[in-house]
Amino acid sequence: AQSVTQPDIHITVSEGASLELRCNYSYGATPYLFWYVQSPGQGLQLLLKYFSGDTLVQGIKGFEAEFKRSQSSFNLRKPSVHWSDAAEYFCAVGVQTGANNLFFGTGTRLTVIP
Amino acid sequence: KAGVTQTPRYLIKTRGQQVTLSCSPISGHRSVSWYQQTPGQGLQFLFEYFSETQRNKGNFPGRFSGRQFSNSRSEMNVSTLELGDSALYLCASSSGTGGYSPLHFGNGTRLTVT
Numbered sequence: 587a588q589s590v591t592q593p594d595i596h597i598t599v600s601e602g603a604s605l606e607l608r609c610n611y612s613y614g615a616t617p618y619l620f621w622y623v624q625s626p627g628q629g630l631q632l633l634l635k636y637f638s639g640d641t642l643v644q645g646i647k648g649f650e651a652e653f654k655r656s657q658s659s660f661n662l663r664k665p666s667v668h669w670s671d672a673a674e675y676f677c678a679v680g681v682q683t684g685a686n687n688l689f690f691g692t693g694t695r696l697t698v699i700p
Numbered sequence: 701k702a703g704v705t706q707t708p709r710y711l712i713k714t715r716g717q718q719v720t721l722s723c724s725p726i727s728g729h730r731s732v733s734w735y736q737q738t739p740g741q742g743l744q745f746l747f748e749y750f751s752e753t754q755r756n757k758g759n760f761p762g763r764f765s766g767r768q769f770s771n772s773r774s775e776m777n778v779s780t781l782e783l784g785d786s787a788l789y790l791c792a793s794s795s796g797t798g799g800y801s802p803l804h805f806g807n808g809t810r811l812t813v814t
Contacts, residue, residue, distance in 0.1 A: 622805075627807070629704070629790055629792075629807045630792075632804070687756050688743075688745065692742045
């Protein structure tokens with residue numbers, strides 16, 4: 587069965603510092619992987635996605651993520667965090683059945699200190 | 701293009717009542733998925749509709765049902781409400797064809813059951 591683990595419930599970083607949010611997945615085949623961000627009271631916004639090909643994918647707002655098959659990981663990174671990045675971040679895996687059901691991790695809440 | 705629109709934004713209901721939530725997808729999108737988000741369980745997949753047919757269903761009781769209309773708009777119904785149904789209900793749309801297409805989420809309907 588597919589699952590997603592985000593081991594960090596809450597991360598605090600200083601503005602301007604680098605960021606890495608961890609995501610590990612469990613799925614028998616090649617996964618479709620996503621990172622979404624959710625601001626308070628809002629829905630989820632897609633940051634980036636990995637389907638195949640280059641394992642380093644670029645997303646919006648200066649985010650990137652690297653797919654590592656050997657580690658079953660898809661960690662999200664940003665070289666310099668802005669105060670507006672404070673939000674909750676969700677990693678998700680999509681199954682290859684043609685149906686659009688995503689399995690989400692439990693999320694990582696990011697706090698940015700000025 | 702207008703985004704995914706969910707109405708209403710907030711609902712307060714009493715145990716035992718029923719509720720209907722509405723979702724208008726992005727123009728041209730034929731797939732609509734529904735998710736429940738709670739602090740304890742996180743984001744959980746409810747069901748997906750594509751061209752008026754339920755294509756996939758999550759592990760929720762039969763009190764949760766949905767439908768999709770010919771214009772791709774979707775409704776979700778919850779009957780005999782329980783306190784545990786209090787949650788943010790998110791709708792997401794996608795093109796739903798040609799492989800895996802990313803989901804675009806609405807801002808959700810916050811349901812409170814008292």
